[in-house]
Amino acid sequence: MTTTLPTAPTGPGHPQPFTGTRTLGEPGQIDAEGVCAWFGGRLVLETVNLTMEQSKVTALIGPSGCGKSTFLRILNRMHEVVPGAQLAGSVKLDGVDIYGPGQRAMETRRHIGMVFQKPNPFPAMTIAENVLAGLKFSRSTPGDKDDLVQEALTKAGLWNEVKDRLGELGGALSGGQQQRLCIARSLAVRPRVLLMDEPCSALDPTSTLRIEQTIKEIADEVTVVIVTHNMQQAQRVSDYCAFFLAAENQPGRVIEAGRTEMIFGEPTDQRTFDYVNGQFG
Amino acid sequence: MIADGTTQSAPEGVLVTTTSASTQSAPVHEPRPPGPPPSGEFPESPAPPRPRRLPSPIRPGAFGAEDATILVGAAVSALCLVWIVFYQLTSLSGGLGFLICWYLAFLGLTWLGTAQVIERQVATDRVVAVVVVSAAALVIGIIIFIVAWVTYKAVPTIHWAALFTKDQKSFQLAESNALDHVGILHAVIGTFEQVLLAVAIGVPFAVATAIYLNEVRGFGSRTVRTVVTAMSGTPSVVAGVFIYSMLILTHVISYSGFAASLALVVILLPSVTRVVEEVLRVVPSGLREASQALGAPEWRTVWSVVLPTARSGVVTAVLLGIARIVGETAPLLFTAVGSQVLNLNPLSGDQGALPLVIWSDVRQPNAVLIDLAFQAAFVLMAFVLILFVLARIFSRPKGKGGKGRARPEEDDLMARFFVPIPIEESESR
Numbered sequence: 001m002t003t004t005l006p007t008a009p010t011g012p013g014h015p016q017p018f019t020g021t022r023t024l025g026e027p028g029q030i031d032a033e034g035v036c037a038w039f040g041g042r043l044v045l046e047t048v049n050l051t052m053e054q055s056k057v058t059a060l061i062g063p064s065g066c067g068k069s070t071f072l073r074i075l076n077r078m079h080e081v082v083p084g085a086q087l088a089g090s091v092k093l094d095g096v097d098i099y100g101p102g103q104r105a106m107e108t109r110r111h112i113g114m115v116f117q118k119p120n121p122f123p124a125m126t127i128a129e130n131v132l133a134g135l136k137f138s139r140s141t142p143g144d145k146d147d148l149v150q151e152a153l154t155k156a157g158l159w160n161e162v163k164d165r166l167g168e169l170g171g172a173l174s175g176g177q178q179q180r181l182c183i184a185r186s187l188a189v190r191p192r193v194l195l196m197d198e199p200c201s202a203l204d205p206t207s208t209l210r211i212e213q214t215i216k217e218i219a220d221e222v223t224v225v226i227v228t229h230n231m232q233q234a235q236r237v238s239d240y241c242a243f244f245l246a247a248e249n250q251p252g253r254v255i256e257a258g259r260t261e262m263i264f265g266e267p268t269d270q271r272t273f274d275y276v277n278g279q280f281g
Numbered sequence: 282m283i284a285d286g287t288t289q290s291a292p293e294g295v296l297v298t299t300t301s302a303s304t305q306s307a308p309v310h311e312p313r314p315p316g317p318p319p320s321g322e323f324p325e326s327p328a329p330p331r332p333r334r335l336p337s338p339i340r341p342g343a344f345g346a347e348d349a350t351i352l353v354g355a356a357v358s359a360l361c362l363v364w365i366v367f368y369q370l371t372s373l374s375g376g377l378g379f380l381i382c383w384y385l386a387f388l389g390l391t392w393l394g395t396a397q398v399i400e401r402q403v404a405t406d407r408v409v410a411v412v413v414v415s416a417a418a419l420v421i422g423i424i425i426f427i428v429a430w431v432t433y434k435a436v437p438t439i440h441w442a443a444l445f446t447k448d449q450k451s452f453q454l455a456e457s458n459a460l461d462h463v464g465i466l467h468a469v470i471g472t473f474e475q476v477l478l479a480v481a482i483g484v485p486f487a488v489a490t491a492i493y494l495n496e497v498r499g500f501g502s503r504t505v506r507t508v509v510t511a512m513s514g515t516p517s518v519v520a521g522v523f524i525y526s527m528l529i530l531t532h533v534i535s536y537s538g539f540a541a542s543l544a545l546v547v548i549l550l551p552s553v554t555r556v557v558e559e560v561l562r563v564v565p566s567g568l569r570e571a572s573q574a575l576g577a578p579e580w581r582t583v584w585s586v587v588l589p590t591a592r593s594g595v596v597t598a599v600l601l602g603i604a605r606i607v608g609e610t611a612p613l614l615f616t617a618v619g620s621q622v623l624n625l626n627p628l629s630g631d632q633g634a635l636p637l638v639i640w641s642d643v644r645q646p647n648a649v650l651i652d653l654a655f656q657a658a659f660v661l662m663a664f665v666l667i668l669f670v671l672a673r674i675f676s677r678p679k680g681k682g683g684k685g686r687a688r689p690e691e692d693d694l695m696a697r698f699f700v701p702i703p704i705e706e707s708e709s710r
């Protein structure tokens with residue numbers, strides 16, 4: 001059961017790989033179909049079917065260890081980096097299975113960016129170099145570097161704070177600024193989807209609000225999927241919400257998904273109601 | 282699950298008890314009746330806080346006049362005691378024995394004195410502190426003594442102009458048998474070329490091996506690590522014999538500075554590999570993930586993120602590696618052989634080196650050559666010292682001067698460096 005893990009074969013007439021052909025920078029839609037995940041033969045995520053709508057913010061909520069991060073990493077092929085990790089099912093970006101034949105992980109990750117829980121700007125690079133890092137890695141040359149740096153930093157809500165110190169090292173910023181720099185770095189490659197794994201959990205309330213504002217502002221250019229433990233944050237930023245839950249010694253599953261007002265207002269499942277109202281465990 | 286209201290109000294009660302501990306007779310642990318604490322118990326304007334005097338010094342560092350008196354007293358009485366026992370009662374002799382006996386008596390008297398005046402537990406603590414401090418002082422003292430002695434032997438006779446501009450060629454001539462006619466230029470140039478070649482050959486291999494061990498983690502990396510570790514214990518004389526028998530006796534290369542470089546590479550490779558691997562391990566894995574998530578291939582991640590982040594550490598590793606090989610003597614004996622005259626070409630012919638000058642000249646029955654050997658030792662020592670200072674500067678986090686935030690894991694890089702490199706080990710000559 002855990003050994004058969006090739007992803008769904010792409011049949012004839014399947015859309016061609018988007019490698020290089022499509023333009024970056026238009027928000028994409030992600031359809032996860034029957035996604036399962038294993039770590040060292042242990043099933044941790046079972047049959048997740050979830051659609052992340054174009055240009056919308058989708059929040060993934062649920063208690064610790066239910067597989068939110070694992071699911072998020074499956075969405076941009078970071079799951080396979082972990083030794084002993086396996087998966088099943090398919091993840092479609094605008095109808096193209098990112099695990100399909102001919103799809104390269106590096107190319108996919110340029111379309112589906114990721115921001116991590118801990119701010120991780122490259123310490124040996126300046127602020128400007130950090131923003132341009134993704135382009136350097138993919139050896140694509142932007143038209144005007146300065147414009148791109150300004151655009152990405154403005155979108156991430158950091159431009160005004162750092163416009164006079166672009167030559168300083170990335171580590172010279174505060175934690176909240178570093179996280180916005182990481183967002184700018186991800187946005188600079190013009191991804192179609194941005195995944196964020198608890199991006200505010202290491203930050204103070206002011207920085208958190210600043211980043212939430214950033215998320216709302218970028219949402220019409222990039223589809224956002226955010227993992228958060230903060231119910232208020234999920235309510236504030238997201239349009240859609242998916243509640244993950246793993247019963248004891250069971251893999252994680254999606255219990256309920258839908259519009260955020262619905263999940264928080266009138267959930268159909270009792271467990272969702274308990275969780276979003278803080279009556280859990 | 283959670284306790285009832287009666288015990289929940291306890292923290293407030295405790296708070297009140299501690300603020301007015303002197304006036305309250307009830308023990309702290311006695312549960313107070315439920316309800317809000319009477320507000321009148323809070324003092325109106327509390328006195329400014331003052332540090333409490335602790336009954337006995339708890340830290341070994343808490344050291345006052347009393348403790349100093351005890352130590353001095355113990356030292357003096359130990360001296361008297363041992364003197365009486367040594368010379369009056371038993372008529373023993375021997376400086377070292379006297380010193381050891383005095384030290385032991387000093388420790389014992391320190392314990393007794395502290396136990397009498399302060400407390401037994403503090404006494405043990407104090408004796409341990411004395412042992413630790415004197416061990417550190419002994420090590421530092423030996424190092425300072427070596428440096429001071431070589432400096433004392435070398436500096437007064439140095440003829441700076443000749444030292445770095447002349448070789449020993451003219452030494453044979455009787456009229457020029459003086460320090461202003463001979464120098465160690467041939468050795469300085471030789472050592473410089475040999476070390477430079479060794480670094481140019483060895484460091485790329487060392488860095489590549491470290492990347493293989495820590496970033497690629499490919500097939501057999503555990504075996505490679507074990508081999509590298511074992512290799513770092515190779516006696517340097519074996520490295521010389523290896524090059525001699527494999528390359529020189531088989532006429533692949535001749536006696537030359539280059540042959541010496543190859544022998545030095547054998548010594549340099551494991552040390553630098555181990556240190557660079559340590560340095561790469563310090564690079565946070567989050568940076569690698571961030572790079573991958575931006576779509577960077579593996580080699581890009583290593584080249585553009587991991588190595589630049591570890592750059593100061595890699596530079597430090599190379600500097601310490603140079604310090605490690607620059608004083609090696611044994612591998613040069615079979616390879617560069619040594620020479621009295623300047624040989625600029627490292628690829629052919631015997632070549633001098635600083636360690637070889639020390640090794641050969643200090644045994645000559647000639648005051649000028651002995652002086653020259655000490656001067657070479659002094660130059661070598663100064664060079665190693667400069668390397669260490671540079672290494673220290675490079676291993677410092679870049680955070681100084683507002684340029685980037687200090688990363689705490691870099692603070693102890695220097696400490697990491699000293700573990701894998703047995704620099705003192707080159708005493709096998």
Ligand SMILES: Nc1ncnc2c1ncn2[C@@H]1O[C@H](COP(=O)(O)OP(=O)(O)OP(=O)(O)O)[C@@H](O)[C@H]1O
Pocket residue numbers: 039040044062063064065066067068069070071082
């Ligand atoms: N590298 C790994 N190796 C083995 N098991 C792992 C690994 N990473 C995660 N797991 C397991 O997978 C399950 C899901 O983990 P995941 O990190 O996705 O949880 P999460 O929902 O993100 O939790 P949290 O809210 O605490 O971040 C957990 O049971 C965890 O123990």
Ligand SMILES: [Mg+2]
Pocket residue numbers: 068069070197
């Ligand atoms: Mg997580």
